[in-house]
Amino acid sequence: MRDVAKIAGVSVATVSHVVNDKAGARIGDDARRRVQEAVAELGYRPNALAKTLSQGTSRFIGLVADAIATTPFAGQIIHGAQDEAWKHGYVLLVANTDGNAAAENEAIAMMLEHQVHGILYSTWYHREIQVPEALHQTDTVLVDCFAAGNVLPAVVPDEEQGGRTATEELLAASHRRIAFINTTTPSPAQTGRLAGYRAALAAAGIEFDESLVFPAAPEQEGGYAATSAILDSKATAVFCHNDRVAMGLYDGLREHGLRIPEDIAVMGFDNQDVIAAHLRPTLSTVALPHYELGAAGVRLLLGLEPAPESGPKLIACPPVLRHSI
Amino acid sequence: MRDVAKIAGVSVATVSHVVNDKAGARIGDDARRRVQEAVAELGYRPNALAKTLSQGTSRFIGLVADAIATTPFAGQIIHGAQDEAWKHGYVLLVANTDGNAAAENEAIAMMLEHQVHGILYSTWYHREIQVPEALHQTDTVLVDCFAAGNVLPAVVPDEEQGGRTATEELLAASHRRIAFINTTTPSPAQTGRLAGYRAALAAAGIEFDESLVFPAAPEQEGGYAATSAILDSKATAVFCHNDRVAMGLYDGLREHGLRIPEDIAVMGFDNQDVIAAHLRPTLSTVALPHYELGAAGVRLLLGLEPAPESGPKLIACPPVLRHSI
DNA sequence: TTGAAAGCGCTAACAC
DNA sequence: GTGTTAGCGCTTTCAA
Numbered sequence: 001m002r003d004v005a006k007i008a009g010v011s012v013a014t015v016s017h018v019v020n021d022k023a024g025a026r027i028g029d030d031a032r033r034r035v036q037e038a039v040a041e042l043g044y045r046p047n048a049l050a051k052t053l054s055q056g057t058s059r060f061i062g063l064v065a066d067a068i069a070t071t072p073f074a075g076q077i078i079h080g081a082q083d084e085a086w087k088h089g090y091v092l093l094v095a096n097t098d099g100n101a102a103a104e105n106e107a108i109a110m111m112l113e114h115q116v117h118g119i120l121y122s123t124w125y126h127r128e129i130q131v132p133e134a135l136h137q138t139d140t141v142l143v144d145c146f147a148a149g150n151v152l153p154a155v156v157p158d159e160e161q162g163g164r165t166a167t168e169e170l171l172a173a174s175h176r177r178i179a180f181i182n183t184t185t186p187s188p189a190q191t192g193r194l195a196g197y198r199a200a201l202a203a204a205g206i207e208f209d210e211s212l213v214f215p216a217a218p219e220q221e222g223g224y225a226a227t228s229a230i231l232d233s234k235a236t237a238v239f240c241h242n243d244r245v246a247m248g249l250y251d252g253l254r255e256h257g258l259r260i261p262e263d264i265a266v267m268g269f270d271n272q273d274v275i276a277a278h279l280r281p282t283l284s285t286v287a288l289p290h291y292e293l294g295a296a297g298v299r300l301l302l303g304l305e306p307a308p309e310s311g312p313k314l315i316a317c318p319p320v321l322r323h324s325i
Numbered sequence: 326m327r328d329v330a331k332i333a334g335v336s337v338a339t340v341s342h343v344v345n346d347k348a349g350a351r352i353g354d355d356a357r358r359r360v361q362e363a364v365a366e367l368g369y370r371p372n373a374l375a376k377t378l379s380q381g382t383s384r385f386i387g388l389v390a391d392a393i394a395t396t397p398f399a400g401q402i403i404h405g406a407q408d409e410a411w412k413h414g415y416v417l418l419v420a421n422t423d424g425n426a427a428a429e430n431e432a433i434a435m436m437l438e439h440q441v442h443g444i445l446y447s448t449w450y451h452r453e454i455q456v457p458e459a460l461h462q463t464d465t466v467l468v469d470c471f472a473a474g475n476v477l478p479a480v481v482p483d484e485e486q487g488g489r490t491a492t493e494e495l496l497a498a499s500h501r502r503i504a505f506i507n508t509t510t511p512s513p514a515q516t517g518r519l520a521g522y523r524a525a526l527a528a529a530g531i532e533f534d535e536s537l538v539f540p541a542a543p544e545q546e547g548g549y550a551a552t553s554a555i556l557d558s559k560a561t562a563v564f565c566h567n568d569r570v571a572m573g574l575y576d577g578l579r580e581h582g583l584r585i586p587e588d589i590a591v592m593g594f595d596n597q598d599v600i601a602a603h604l605r606p607t608l609s610t611v612a613l614p615h616y617e618l619g620a621a622g623v624r625l626l627l628g629l630e631p632a633p634e635s636g637p638k639l640i641a642c643p644p645v646l647r648h649s650i
Numbered sequence: 651t652t653g654a655a656a657g658c659g660c661t662a663a664c665a666c
Numbered sequence: 667g668t669g670t671t672a673g674c675g676c677t678t679t680c681a682a
Contacts, residue, residue, distance in 0.1 A: 001659060011669045016661060026667050043462075048438040049374045049383065050659035053674045058374065068404040072599070075400035079393040082421045091435060094419050096407045110416060113373040220603035244603065251605055254579065274397070274599055278545035278569065280576055326675060336653045341677060351651050375675035378658045 001046070007038040015039075019046060052115060061090045061298060062111035062119040066099040072272065073290045074124045077143060080294025081120055088302055090117065101132070108134040118301040120294070121145070126156050126188050143297040144290070146312045154312035155296045159189050162286045162317030163196020163239075166267045169284065170237040171204050173325050175265060178206075179235035181226050181245050183218040189241070193269065197239060216241070220248035227252025230264075237265035237325070243272040246283055246324075266324040269317075282322035289315045326371070332363040340364075344371060377440060386415045386623060387436035387444040391424040397597065398615045399449045402468060405619025406445055413627055415442065426457070433459040443626040445619070446470070451481050451513050468622040469615070471637045479637035480621045484514050487611045487642030488521020488564075491592045494609065495562040496529050498650050500590060504560035506551050506570055508543040514566070518594065522564060541566070545573035552577025555589075562590035562650070568597045571608055571649075591649040594642075607647035614640045 005012045010031050017025040018035045027035075038044070052058040063081055068074050082092045093114060095107035111119055118139035123129060129145045131152060142154035170178050180197050183190050198208050214229050216222030223245035230238055230249070240246040246268035253260060260266050260281055268276055268285035276283040292315050299305040300313065307313060330337045335356050342350040343360045352360075363369070377383040388406055393399050407417045418439060420432035436444055443464035448454060454470045456477060467479035495503050505522050508515050523533050539554050541547030548570035555563055555574070565571040571593035578585060585591050585606055593601055593610035601608040617640050624630040625638065632638060 012660075013662080013670080014668060017668090020661090028667060031668075045434070045438050047378070047440060047659050048435075049377050049440055050674090051661075053372075053375050053378055053658090053676090054660045054662085056674065068400050068407065072397035072400065075393050075397065075403075078400075078403070078419065079421055082393065082419060086420070091439065092419050094403065094407060094417050095411070096404055109370070110373075113370050114416065115372060115374055220605070224605065244599065247603070248605075272599060274569065274597060278572070280545070280549065337676075338653060338655095338678080339651090342652090345677085347677095353651060356652075372675050375658090376677075378660090378674090379676045379678085381658065 001044065004035065004038045004042055004044050007041065008034040010035060058115040058117055059090045060093050060111075060114055060116040061085050061301060062093045062095065062108075062114075062116040063122065064095045064097060064104065064107045064111070064119060065122045065124070066097055066104075067124045068094070068096045071124050072274070073288065074122070076290035077122050077124075077294040077297075080291035080296075081143075081298050082294070083291075084295035084298040088298075088304070090298070090302070104132050105134050108132060108137075112137055120297045120301060122294070122297070126159065128188070139301060141297050141300045141307075142312070144293050150311055153300050153307035155293055155300060155315060156188070156312045157288055157293065157317050158314035159192025159317070160196040160199065161314070162269060162288075163193035164200045165196070165317065165319050166193075166239050166269060166286045167197045167200035168204075169319055169321065169325060170239060170265060170267055171200060171206075173237070173261075173265060175237035176206060177233075177235045177237070178212065179230050179233050179238040180213045181216050181223060181230070181238060181240045181249070182213055183222075183241045183245075184215045185218060193241065216245060218242055219244050220251070223248025223250075224252045227256065231256060231258075235264070237267070239267045240269065242270045243268040243275045243283060243285055244270075246285070247275050247279060250279055250283075260324050268324075271320045276320070276322065279324070281324050284322045284325045285320050286317045287320050289317060326369065329360065329363045329367055329369050332366065333359040335360060383440040383442055384415045385418050385436075385439055385441040386410050386626060387418045387420065387433075387439075387441040388447065389420045389422060389429065389432045389436070389444060390447045390449070391422055391429075392449045393419070393421045396449050397599070398613065399447070401615035402447050402449075402619040402622075405616035405621075406468075406623050407619070408616075409620035409623040413623070413629070415623070415627070429457050430459050433457060433462075437462055445622045445626060447619070447622070451484065453513070464626060466622050466625045466632075467637070469618050475636055478625050478632035480618055480625060480640060481513070481637045482613055482618065482642050483639035484517025484642070485521040485524065486639070487594060487613075488518035489525045490521070490642065490644050491518075491564050491594060491611045492522045492525035493529075494644055494646065494650060495564060495590060495592055496525060496531075498562070498586075498590060500562035501531060502558075502560045502562070503537065504555050504558050504563040505538045506541050506548060506555070506563060506565045506574070507538055508547075508566045508570075509540045510543060518566065541570060543567055544569045545576070548573025548575075549577045552581065556581060556583075560589070562592070564592045565594065567595045568593040568600045568608060568610055569595075571610070572600050572604060575604055575608075585649050593649075596645045601645070601647065604649070606649050609647045609650045610645050611642045612645050614642060 097103040122143035123145040146154040271287035447468035448470040471479040596612035
């Protein structure tokens with residue numbers, strides 16, 4: 001910067017003003033031009049770190065995730081957060097903790113040392129968490145997870161609306177006897193999707209039939225194993241807890257010579273691309289809005305959007321219609 | 326830091342020395358203890374940015390990716406890079422460019438302004454790239470891609486070895502007539518895996534039979550469509566260009582009433598978890614080492630490991646045996 | 651064994 | 667309009 005000033009024959013203050021296009025700074029056309037030329041000539045690049053130090057406020061946002069890689073989903077959260085942060089001139093600092101508390105504290109400490117504007121704490125599946133102590137030392141928003149007592153702003157998928165939507169799609173295709181293969185794992189997804197399923201049935205004037213909900217491991221194996229129970233139930237459509245379960249069910253159904261959707265309709269959840277878009281027939285499902293979760297997290301953190309006064313911010317799970325209904 | 330010094334009754338220089346555990350610094354036990362107490366009392370945290378400014382050397386590594394989210398794979402690269410960077414006291418700055426050149430330049434500029442130690446430029450599938458001009462302004466290593474003329478250090482999966490390994494596994498199960506469903510997309514994967522397939526056959530004394538390699542779209546649909554050709558070929562085993570192709574082939578085979586692996590063995594490539602580990606039977610495949618790619622990229626960047634004098638650094642694709650052979 | 655002081659690159663009052 | 671200068675929080679000679 002000094003060099004630029006020297007070449008342009010001005011002071012560093014002037015350089016700073018033109019480089020940052022300062023609002024209230026009156027700079028002569030000539031001086032401005034000379035500075036710009038010098039910048040170009042020298043290939044000058046401002047030092048963002050020095051700027052931060054001097055202004056006392058950084059453009060970093062930290063993202064600490066419990067599992068960047070285990071699932072395709074985490075990547076989408078990063079992606080959404082990154083895009084949104086970028087849009088507002090912020091930069092993402094990422095750290096993976098593998099769910100390990102020590103790594104977590106270290107990661108948070110490191111972000112604090114780098115003067116992050118705030119931290120996004122994310123998990124790869126929607127759940128309640130214990131808030132790490134260290135998070136209280138800066139602004140934090142929880143992404144795809146939430147804390148008891150709503151002590152921190154959080155943004156999570158609207159599981160209930162998702163379950164409702166999924167069921168409604170089946171209802172819209174005139175199904176009345178709709179089975180639901182739910183996960184055996186206690187989670188907001190388990191209760192939320194079930195509540196949505198019941199709400200949709202109720203709204204359609206269909207009585208909830210407990211014997212139509214089947215517990216299963218939330219994977220291909222679970223869906224496959226549920227096949228005969230589904231068949232016995234005489235359901236004409238089945239809403240699966242997730243796409244993987246639906247994939248397993250496809251296999252089971254096929255073995256019994258059943259056609260989808262002619263003989264039985266199938267609805268998934270998650271919109272896991274590698275699966276849903278490529279099963280035969282392609283799978284209708286409800287999308288988990290991971291990208292939006294990341295983006296909304298950043299917006300809350302930057303105060304661009306107000307957090308709901310009570311409870312986490314809910315992001316809608318939109319239906320993705322393909323050919324299994 | 327000044328506050329700590331004041332409370333401990335020493336100078337900031339002394340605080341700096343004890344906080345950083347400086348080697349050649351003689352600090353009295355008493356002073357050291359007082360500083361440590363003051364640090365604890367104040368909850369003092371060093372400002373990493375100020376440190377960088379003063380030392381002139383940062384602990385940032387930039388990762389620019391063309392697609393963080395499109396695929397589960399990109400996440401693994403980030404994960405590997407992050408873990409390795411972390412291990413050496415570095416922090417990852419990530420940017421997504423969606424393959425857009427403008428975003429790319431902006432991302433690189435931003436990283437440069439943040440004084441990154443170097444940049445990891447990664448793509449989500451192995452290919453040759455045009456090196457963005459801006460990358461030459463700092464140390465760069467290419468991850469999962471490479472540049473013509475080997476102008477930049479690069480680290481990529483060893484496609485040929487992967488193809489060889491896959492074929493060898495089939496050979497080891499006593500198959501002699503092995504079909505290969507290759508992608509129609511020109512790429513290092515296309516040529517490398519084919520070369521590996523041929524090499525393995527040659528080593529086993531089996532003549533290469535052109536009519537045993539089938540072109541197909543690298544997705545479920547391609548594998549499914551190739552079914553009848555595979556059946557006509559009388560092959561007893563098939564090596565699929567990737568797991569998605571294998572998944573499609575599973576469907577096709579099942580429709581023809583064939584059992585895997587009793588009637589025909591199937592080998593995949595990629596080790597895409599959501600698929601490979603959960604097909605029935607589970608799919609034997611070869612893993613694309615994305616995590617390792619990211620980690621090795623960081624090692625090359627930090628000079629912890631020498632780059633090969635010619636060509637990219639090859640990372641092995643290990644076999645993952647399950648139940649389809 | 652410890653401290654004073656210069657300087658890292660930049661911003662922001664304020665003076666001219 | 668433009669320049670001077672005092673920091674921002676830290677490291678690092680060098681002197682004491």
